[in-house]
Amino acid sequence: MTGIATDxxxxxxxxxxxxxxxxxxxxSAGWWLARxxxxxxxxxxxxxxxxxxxxxxxxCTHGFSPLFAEEQRLWPQMDELLGYPTEFSAGRIRIAMDPVQWADAHRMVQNGERYGFRTETLDPAQLRELVPLAGEAHGAYWHHFGGHANPHRTVQGYAWAMQDHGGRVLQHTTVLGFEVSGGRVTGVETDRGRLGCDHLxxxxxxQTGKLAAMLGVRVPVVAARAEMIVTEPLPLMPVGGADGNGLYGRQTMRGNLAYGGGPHEWLDDCADNEGMGVPPRSSTPLMGNIAAHLVEMFPRARHARILRSWAGVIENTPDGRPVIDRLDDPANVVVAxxxxxxxxxxxxxxxxxxELVTDGVCRFADLSTLRLSRFDGLEDDWIAQRGWQASPSRSLANPPAG
Ligand SMILES: Cc1cc2nc3c(=O)[nH]c(=O)nc-3n(C[C@H](O)[C@H](O)[C@H](O)COP(=O)(O)OP(=O)(O)OC[C@H]3O[C@@H](n4cnc5c(N)ncnc54)[C@H](O)[C@@H]3O)c2cc1C
Incomplete structure (x- = not known):
């Protein structure tokens, strides 16, 4: 991950x-603001x-979000808008291995239709033609919407495009606190000194919850570890955006199968991630499960070796939906x-x-379901109520280095 942005x-x-x-x-917010x-x-x-x-x-297929229409409008244009490649590939094939998965997949079909997007049902021969690694499936849908992109290229593109418009990136700088005056944040305290600001x-x-708490604002979010595996390159399939069987992922442009999914491992709190030079490593049980589900869906990839795997830390709110909101107090803060x-x-x-920063309101989508106030009555022990505490066996999944 070198060369993502200049420091x-x-x-x-x-x-x-x-x-x-x-x-x-x-x-992305920085890029939109800079442009x-x-x-x-x-x-x-x-x-x-x-x-x-x-x-x-x-x-890139989030059909149940109020930002879905904008997500679908923007992705096909992103290479041009950024001026850098994202490797966005349009469309998605969802493979169902049993009737339960099939019923679940149908929800996205119906949702796509609500936005005017088309989905085809694929017969076994069509599925084999478009996704040659697939085997016997209960059914498959081909969504003519959604898609996938390369995360590294995309985030690199945001950083470079933002800099092209005069925006700046400051890396290796930890925010430690905020200076508030007259109901507004006027400064950001970092381990390298103070930064003045009109908006934050x-x-x-x-880690958003922890930072918001420094402003006296509660943003309920808990961390969990998720994993992905990457196989050696395989012949490119006509449609690389195929997933299902509890997995998400894609075939990369080089031919690797990059897939994740399944259970996540809840982490104690964000302190686990703070300052981590190396996020938690992937663990064999989770990797093995992902590989087994992948082989069920793609039996013709059975022989493929796993080249690498990694873990990442995912943010989770109590209802699984984002928080994107401009606060009332301090009045110049947007949380996302x-x-x-x-x-x-x-x-x-x-x-x-x-738009929340410059206009105070988002004009292209109704973000009322993403407001922070929906958690006003949330119980203090919401993490325990959901059983989202860290597992006592966590230390086994994350053995000490060496
Ligand atoms: C394995 C895995 C698979 C996933 N698959 C998908 C997918 O297919 N599609 C999808 O849409 N999403 C997926 N997600 C989720 C997606 O990656 C995240 O929702 C998204 O990347 C969140 O981006 P972010 O910028 O909000 O947060 P992050 O990427 O977590 O970035 C937050 C940044 O804040 C910095 N930071 C934190 N505290 C401080 C501080 N005090 N001072 C300075 N900097 C600080 C951190 O260093 C970090 O770089 C997946 C996640 C994982 C881990």
Whole structure:
């Protein structure tokens, strides 16, 4: 993950908009703001896209989000808008291995139809032609919407495109606190000094809750570990965007199968991730499960060796939906944490954040279901109530290095 963005070595004094978090959410917002002519600075404690944004499946099909229409409108244009390649590939084949998966897959068909998108039902011969690695399936749908992109290229594209418009990236700089005056955040305290700002955007993934707490604001979000595996390259299939059987993922342009899915491992709290140079490593049981599901769906890939695997930390809100909101107090703060669907939604979430900063309201989508106030009555022990506490066996899954 080298060369994603240049690193400013000189410490700036501030910017009109300071964004905390150099993942897909923060960088897309930075790009939208910079192209709107706003002086913007994105800060990250590590390097950009080192956390979930550089470790995800690349899926861009979030049919149940209020940002879905904007997600679908923007992705086919992203290479042109950014001026850098994202490797976006349109369309998605969803393979169902049993009637339960088939019924679940049908929900996306119906939802697509509501937006005017078409889906075809594939017979076994058509599935074999489009996805030659697939075997016997209960059924398959070909959505003529959605798709996937390369997370590294995309986030790199956001960073470079933002810089092309005059935006700045400050890496290896940890935000420690905020200066509030007159109901507004006026400064950001970092381990390298203070930065002045007119507006603040918190886009720190699972660590957004902890940063918001420094402002006296509760953003309920809990971290969980998810994993992906990558096989050696296989002959390119006519449609590389095929998933199902509990997995998400894609065939890369080089031919590797890159897939994840299945159970996540809840983490204690964001302190687990703080300052981590190396996020939690992948573990054999989860990898083995992903591989087994992949072989059930793609039996003709049975022989393929796994080249690499990784783990990433996903942000989760209590209802699984993002929080994208401009706060009432402090009045110049926008919070954006995407609850595990933030890569695909990033073109749209960045646009929404930009409008919330510059106009105070998002004009292209109704974000009322993403407001923070929906959690006003949330119980203090919401994590325990959902059984989302870290597992006591976690130490087994993350053995000490060496
Ligand atoms: C294995 C896996 C597969 C996934 N698959 C998909 C998929 O197919 N499609 C999809 O849409 N989504 C997927 N996701 C989820 C998606 O990756 C995330 O929702 C998205 O990347 C969140 O982006 P973000 O920018 O909001 O947060 P992050 O990528 O977590 O970035 C937050 C940044 O904030 C920085 N930060 C935190 N605290 C501080 C601080 N105090 N000071 C300075 N910087 C700070 C961090 O260093 C980090 O770089 C997947 C995630 C994983 C792990």
């Amino acid at each position: 400013d070595t000189a410490m700036p004094t501030g910017a009109s908009v300071v964004i905390v978090g150099g993942g897909a959410t923060g960088l 709107a002519g706003v002086d913007v600075l994105v800060i990250d404690k590590g390097i950009v896209a080192w956390e979930a944004s550089g470790r995800n499946g690349g899926g 955007v918190l886009a720190a993934g699972p 944490t995407l609850s595990s669907i933030g890569f695909g939604l990033s073109p749209a979430s960045g646009h929404a954040v930009q």
